[in-house]
Amino acid sequence: MDGIPLSALSTALVVLLALSAFFSLSETAMMASNRFRLRHLAQSGHLGAQKALALLGQTDKMLGVILLGNNLVNSAAATLVSVIAIELFGEEKWALGVGTLAVTFAILVFSEITPKIIGATYADRLASLLGFVLTPLLRLFYPVVWFINLFASALLRLLRLAPRPGNETAQLSPEELRSLVLESSHVIPQKHRAILSSLFDLNNITVEDVMTPRGAIEILDLARPIEEVCTQLATSHHSRLPVCRESLDQLVGVLHVRRLLGGLGEPDFDEAAVLQQLQPPYYIPAGTGVFSQLAFFQENRQRIGFVVDEYGEILGLLTLEDIIEEFVGDFTTSLPGLASTLTWSAEGDAIVEGSRPLREINRMLGLDFPLDGPKTLNGLILEHFQDIPEADVSIKLAGIPVEILQTQDKSVVTVRIYRPPAN
Numbered sequence: 001m002d003g004i005p006l007s008a009l010s011t012a013l014v015v016l017l018a019l020s021a022f023f024s025l026s027e028t029a030m031m032a033s034n035r036f037r038l039r040h041l042a043q044s045g046h047l048g049a050q051k052a053l054a055l056l057g058q059t060d061k062m063l064g065v066i067l068l069g070n071n072l073v074n075s076a077a078a079t080l081v082s083v084i085a086i087e088l089f090g091e092e093k094w095a096l097g098v099g100t101l102a103v104t105f106a107i108l109v110f111s112e113i114t115p116k117i118i119g120a121t122y123a124d125r126l127a128s129l130l131g132f133v134l135t136p137l138l139r140l141f142y143p144v145v146w147f148i149n150l151f152a153s154a155l156l157r158l159l160r161l162a163p164r165p166g167n168e169t170a171q172l173s174p175e176e177l178r179s180l181v182l183e184s185s186h187v188i189p190q191k192h193r194a195i196l197s198s199l200f201d202l203n204n205i206t207v208e209d210v211m212t213p214r215g216a217i218e219i220l221d222l223a224r225p226i227e228e229v230c231t232q233l234a235t236s237h238h239s240r241l242p243v244c245r246e247s248l249d250q251l252v253g254v255l256h257v258r259r260l261l262g263g264l265g266e267p268d269f270d271e272a273a274v275l276q277q278l279q280p281p282y283y284i285p286a287g288t289g290v291f292s293q294l295a296f297f298q299e300n301r302q303r304i305g306f307v308v309d310e311y312g313e314i315l316g317l318l319t320l321e322d323i324i325e326e327f328v329g330d331f332t333t334s335l336p337g338l339a340s341t342l343t344w345s346a347e348g349d350a351i352v353e354g355s356r357p358l359r360e361i362n363r364m365l366g367l368d369f370p371l372d373g374p375k376t377l378n379g380l381i382l383e384h385f386q387d388i389p390e391a392d393v394s395i396k397l398a399g400i401p402v403e404i405l406q407t408q409d410k411s412v413v414t415v416r417i418y419r420p421p422a423n
Contacts, residue, residue: 009080009083009084009087010084012080013077013080013081013084016073016074016076016077016080017077017106017107017110017111018111019069019073020070020073020074020077020107020111020112021110021111021112021114021115022115023066023067023069023070023073024070024111024112024115024116024119025115025116025118025119025126026066026119026130026133026134027063027066027067027070027116027119028115028116028119028120028123029119029120029122029123029126029127029130030052030055030056030062030066030123030127030130030134032119032120032123033052033056033123033124033126033127034123034124035053035056037124038052038053038056038124038127038128039053041128046128048127048128048129048131048132049127049128049131050131051128051131051132051134051135052127052128052130052131054131054135055131055134055135055138060149060152060153061138061142061145061146061149062134062138064145064148064149064152065134065137065138065141065145066134068141068144068145068148069137069141074107074111077103077106077107078100078103081099081100081102081103082099082100084099085098085099177200195327195328198326198327198328199327201326201327202289202290202291202294202323202326202327203289203291205289205290205326205359206286206287206288206289206290207284207286207287207288207289207290207293207307207316207318208286208287208307208315208316208375209290209357209359209371209375210290210318210322210323210326210357210359211307211315211316211317211318211322212316212317212318212319212322213315213316213355213375213376214248214314214315214316214317215355215411216355217242217248217316217317218236218238218241218242219241219242219243219244219247219248220232220233220241220242220243220244220255220274221244221245221246222243222244222245222252222271222274223245223246226269226270226271229271229274230264230269233257233260233261233264234261234264236257238257239256239257239258240254240255240256240257240303240304240319241254241255241257242254242255242281242306242317243255243274243278248306248314249313249314251281251306251314252275252278253275253278253279253280253281254278254279254280254281254282254304255274255277255278255279256277256279259277260273260274260277281305281306282300282302282304282305282306283305283306283307283308284296284305284306284307284308284318285307285308286307286308286309286310286315288307290323290326293305293318293323294320294323297320297323302320303319303320303321304317304318304319304320305317305318305319306318341364342356342360342361342364342365343364343365344365344419348418348419349416349417349418349419350365350416350417350419351405351414351415351416352377352414352415352416352417353377353413353414353415354376354377354378354381354411354412354413354414354415355376355377355378355411356376356377357375357376358370358371358374358375358376358377358380359371359375361377361417365417365419367398367400367417367420368398368400369397369398369400370398377412377415378411378412380397381395381397381402381404381412381415382411382412384397388407388410388411389404389407389412390404390407391404391405391406391407392404392405399420400417400418400420401417401418401420402415402416402417402418403415403416403417403418
């Protein structure tokens, strides 16, 4: 290269390092870009995002053109440094060694590390711009890239690492998508994140987890005097009541209370007037998934159902509101005397009813009671003792200190839970 000014050689070296930096930045930005955000932009008509998605859909060819350019430029830069070293110091071996070290340092700092950090930091923004540059480059060098990929594909097949068709599109599992929602605090409001997170849990819980247990169901007993029936209808806090004779084992139907309120004061109001307004009961097999049951309610135009076991015995009552509250949160009016929420006191404890569902306690107090067995706190305590415990007994359940305050008949009425120490 006799006759070429040293300044021209230096300028050419700077240009080669800049081109190498561009290819390094392109590789990192394209591979680190969020494909879901690019897909959203592409659907909105963003041309750059459309080109970037098209390139990501043929990753092997995109990487082929980027690495082809990067390696050619780096090789040319190394050669040019050798020429500059010879021009400055002659054909001394130490000069060539120093030149090699210098170009290695320059490539690492200016053409590899720095541009790759920039590409990873601003991946989504850069990918939409790089699509305009890489697309024509791929068309220009397509024959060379195709030829190189023949050998790369053969090597991958030999190593049994060939990508399967369709693997270009990133797939997220439900657990990964749930984690993505929980980590989007800067984008999604906390209340919305809580609802979305609960929606993912619906696939993992059954109707027994959210139903009202049999012992807590308010029933309208037609075996009682008609005056008591009228009083119950006038004072009930529920819009629908199961109607039976003596117990749920003799269930007759479901009554929409509002349909009878106008006739309660009539002298001819009797059992027949109640029976005329009954709807047939809707039964739900135990073990049905909550999300599936939500769809069944919609298909069958139902709002209330009775959960039954394999023998046909009624286990509990499930309403549409129960399912909605599971992922939206409590919104219905609570019964008098019952606290709708649970919170820790200043002393670090909480008074809880034994009939409270464990899922609800875990959610409100941030605890981790096991959910694969009994559904209520009372059931968990009875399972632990294998007997009806006495009051003023303290135990640890799943590492959580619990004190039994009151028992009655066959169940635990109230319990004091102590906040476990933070890990």
